[in-house]
Amino acid sequence: MASIGTLYTTPEQGSGKRIRAVAALNGLKVDLPEHYVHFEDNKKPEFLAKFPHGKIPAFDGADGFKLFESAAIARYIAALAPNSTLLGSNTKEAALVDQWVSFADSEVALHTTLIFQLVKGILTPYAKPIHTALQERQNRSLKTIEAHLATRTFLVTERITLADITLASVIQRAVQVNLDASARPQFPNVIRHFETVVNHPQLKDIFGQTAYIDKALAFTPPPKEKKEAKPAAAPAPKAPKPAKEEEDDEDDGIPRDEPKAKNPLDSLPKSSFNLEDWKRAYSNKETRGADGALEWFYKNFDAEGFSVWRVDFKYPSELTQTFMSSNLIGGFFNRLEASRKYLFGSMGVLGETNNSLISGALIARGQDIKPVVDVAPDFESYDYKRLDLSNAEDKAFFEAALAWDLEIDGKKWVDGKNFK
Incomplete structure (x- = not known):
């Protein structure tokens, strides 16, 4: 089977998995670069000559057509197979697919990313009210999807579409960040849908094993610097003590402060x-x-x-x-x-x-x-x-x-x- 082009991505990138899954279901072959190193190869002149923004995923078509942004690449590849139903079978279904792709990216994925950045100290300063607000916004989005999936297997039609693949790639990230063991029971239909998609025979190797977290990632505040104690006032001179007998040289049991560790610098x-x-x-x-x-x-x-x-x-x-x-x-x-x-x-x-x-x-x-x-x-x-x-x-x-x-x-x- 001839390849339709090269996809620049990393094995763990969720949006890259989405594109590869679309190609797999359409029976299309997409090549991955053998020795791509992110943050290095995408900064090289030869990469920037093709994709000036330096961003992945990026698609270099066999016919010379070039495209970046995961949603655009996935939609393009989904439309390549003549009998594909990944984009729906009519204009209304196509609009619904676009709706759920946008919703998954702009609501669930966005809030997962912001929560991750907040708890990891990427967004500073950390604020608990912001964390709570982001989590509530994501829960609201998941409840909307949960209710929609309560009466259907997939989001739009009775078969997997681009919307289902997109949502699965987004949920796989969420269950590794903040959709933990205590939260998942609230969304049984979302989890059922996710596991249905990622375990599809043609997609299982692409999505791989999912590491579900037991407890959501949490912010760990930096350790507070200890203040040095003020020096105590000099004690009044004491009267000289009589010489101790030899046995008094033993430890008297009174705890002593350990000397402060000196910075090696x-x-x-x-x-x-x-x-x-x-x-x-x-x-x-x-x-x-x-x-x-x-x-x-x-x-x-x-x-x-x-x-x-x-x-x-x-x-x-x-x-x-x-x-x-x-x-x-x-x-x-x-x-x-x-x-x-x-x-x-x-x-x-x-x-x-x-x-x-x-x-x-x-x-x-x-x-x-x-x-x-x-x-x-x-x-x-x-x-x-x-x-x-x-x-x-x-x-x-x-x-x-x-x-x-x-x-x-x-x-x-x-x-x-x-x-x-």
Whole structure:
């Protein structure tokens, strides 16, 4: 069977599964790239030449036709087979299919994504009322679907349509985020419908095994920094005690405070680069130009005592509004408070709504970034790459991040925050 084209996706991407399922039911072959690495290959010039937005799923047709956005790709492939009923058999059924596809994406999927971002600290600050409101909106959507499925097997016709495949891909994500063991009994028809679709013989291998969560993902607040106790007043001098006998040298049973653990960064050799002086220079000088902050930096930087890093948010596909992405940076910086004397940062949001990324630069004490950033519970949501300032490309990235004019893959800097 000849392939109709190549689909750029990842094995776990729900919208990619949706498209592959449509092709399977239509008896069409869609190729997957053998060695696609997301966040790397979709940034390469050859990919961007085909899909300038750099987004997946993306379909590269064998006839040269190119398409992105999962709903559009799925609808196109659903219409390719001449006898397909995936889009309904008449205009009214086709409209109902479109209705339920839109409802599944805009109501159930959207709220699942927002809840995931909220509890994972991607949307900050976390607010319980917002979490509750999002959950209530999703429950309302699921109740609508539950009532509709109470008298029918599938959403539109007596056979699986694109609407059913779309809903199944959305519910598979929900049962792994917030549709937990206590919530699922409220929606028996939704779960029955989901299991019917994903266990269809032609779709079972595409959807794979579903890991149902027992308890919904919950927000874990960052640990509060312990305040140092104020030093106690000096005790009044005591009269000298008589010499103890030898047996009195034993433990008297009174608990002693353990000595406070010392931060390993404090044990590093003293550096000639004063981070506080740098922060003042950066705040008070123009970033570029003669006698600017960057000139001060290069004149004073100690590469043995400090290191420079590129930092990128790992999940740009989860980012929506740019102001929310900016809040995400602010939350990350707030949780780095315990490392303030070891760290400087300049990070920003690049791009536009529903097409943005977070990137920037850090100046950190020592040669290992982890001891500096692991005070923040969400530090693992970012990738860290050491920058070599003797390399022209790394140096240009560093300077642009500090000057707030960084541009990556055509995405321009729209907002930024400093950690100083």
